Amino acid sequence: MDVLYLEDIKVGQTFRTGSHLLTEDEIKAFARDYDPQPFHTDPEAAKHSFFGGLAASGWHTAAVSMRLQVESGPPLAGGMIGASVELTWPRPTRPGDEIHVASEVTAVTPSRSKPDRGFITLRSETRNQRGDVVQLQVSKLLVWRRKAP
Amino acid sequence: MDVLYLEDIKVGQTFRTGSHLLTEDEIKAFARDYDPQPFHTDPEAAKHSFFGGLAASGWHTAAVSMRLQVESGPPLAGGMIGASVELTWPRPTRPGDEIHVASEVTAVTPSRSKPDRGFITLRSETRNQRGDVVQLQVSKLLVWRRKAP
Numbered sequence: 001m002d003v004l005y006l007e008d009i010k011v012g013q014t015f016r017t018g019s020h021l022l023t024e025d026e027i028k029a030f031a032r033d034y035d036p037q038p039f040h041t042d043p044e045a046a047k048h049s050f051f052g053g054l055a056a057s058g059w060h061t062a063a064v065s066m067r068l069q070v071e072s073g074p075p076l077a078g079g080m081i082g083a084s085v086e087l088t089w090p091r092p093t094r095p096g097d098e099i100h101v102a103s104e105v106t107a108v109t110p111s112r113s114k115p116d117r118g119f120i121t122l123r124s125e126t127r128n129q130r131g132d133v134v135q136l137q138v139s140k141l142l143v144w145r146r147k148a149p
Numbered sequence: 150m151d152v153l154y155l156e157d158i159k160v161g162q163t164f165r166t167g168s169h170l171l172t173e174d175e176i177k178a179f180a181r182d183y184d185p186q187p188f189h190t191d192p193e194a195a196k197h198s199f200f201g202g203l204a205a206s207g208w209h210t211a212a213v214s215m216r217l218q219v220e221s222g223p224p225l226a227g228g229m230i231g232a233s234v235e236l237t238w239p240r241p242t243r244p245g246d247e248i249h250v251a252s253e254v255t256a257v258t259p260s261r262s263k264p265d266r267g268f269i270t271l272r273s274e275t276r277n278q279r280g281d282v283v284q285l286q287v288s289k290l291l292v293w294r295r296k297a298p
Contacts, residue, residue: 034212036219037228050230050291058231059215063183063208070185079186081199082207084237142199 003077005146006118009108017068017101019129022056024095030060055092061099061135062087065126068101074122081142083119088136091128098129106138110145117144152226154295155267158257166217166250168278171205173244179209204241210248210284211236214275217250223271230291232268237285246277255287259294266293 024043031040035057038045046054069080093099107121120143126135173192180189184206187194195203219229242248256270269292275284 034216036216039228050227057215058234059208059212063212066206066208067183067185078199079188082238084235085207086233086235088233089231 003075004143005077006108006110006120006143007146009074009105009120009143011105011108013105015074015101015103017072019098019100020064020068021098022060022064022093022095024054027054027056027060027093027095030063031057035059051092053092054095056094056097058087058089058135061089061093061126062137064099065101065124065135065137068099069103069124073101073103076141076143077146078144083140083142085140086138089134090136091132091134093126093128093134097134099126099134101126115145117142119143152224153292154226155257155259155269155292156295158223158254158269158292160254160257162223162254164223164250164252166221168247168249169213169217170247171209171213171242171244173203176203176205176209176242176244179212180206184208200241202241203244205243205246207236207238207284210238210242210275211286213248214250214273214284214286217248218252218273222250222252225290225292226295227293232289232291234289235287238283239285240277240281240283242275242277242283246283248275248277248283250275264294266291268292 028041039049039051040057043054101124103122103124106123110118122139124137125133177190188198188200189206192203250273252271252273255272259267269290271288273286274282
């Protein structure tokens with residue numbers, strides 16, 4: 001797909017990434033580096049926690065979702081540059097889950113002050129192999145215009 | 150500090166974590182794994198990008214902020230369990246930045262349906278060594294009550 005400028009993007013447009021299998025080792029390694037809590041690092045301790053078993057850090061789910069978007073999401077000209085993000089994690093991501101990201105454009109807004117750019121709002125669901133949503137993300141992204149109007 | 154239950158937390162309470170120095174190697178390594186875009190992985194290409202130089206992935210800033218919170222933020226009983234998060238990145242995080250997180254409790258809300266828990270809203274600024282805010286995060290966190298009322 002060619003790269004996309006603001007003029008190429010319409011409300012309702014959808015994108016779907018490839019998928020990534022999250023292993024227990026990967027979940028524990030990310031958590032050791034960035035979210036060292038027993039329910040993310042220790043399967044036995046996790047059984048007795050809120051999560052009832054080992055769960056990926058929400059930040060790990062977010063980071064893998066970002067990689068999937070960069071590799072096979074909307075090919076924005078100049079890259080994916082987030083201005084703001086809202087995140088919820090309706091369900092835990094578990095070892096063995098194969099996740100992908102499905103996104104829909106919900107707003108396209110030219111900048112009022114800068115004629116070379118605008119913003120899009122992207123509503124992205126990270127789903128596991130059963131179609132369960134493990135992360136809902138609403139992102140406001142900077143997108144360049146093909147040329148100034 | 151003893152662990153904190155919902156009863157121990159008041160609106161206006163503040164917390165400040167230790168700090169972490171972000172190196173260029175660490176920025177590039179995180180980006181290769183989770184946000185492989187030239188402005189996060191290649192200092193030369195980054196000069197000609199929106200960021201005008203190498204910048205950490207926002208997800209890297211978020212992940213390091215999480216580790217700082219887990220290690221030296223509010224010691225919540227049962228750990229830090231996020232229900233939802235809003236994030237913005239007012240400025241890039243650069244190689245050599247030493248960042249910490251300063252947080253304030255802005256709401257404390259017992260659950261209506263579950264007497265063993267509640268939620269707090271935490272407004273957290275990740276700041277660099279000059280005091281500039283590189284990430285603003287508003288998190289809704291699950292917090293356990295010491296005992297059912």
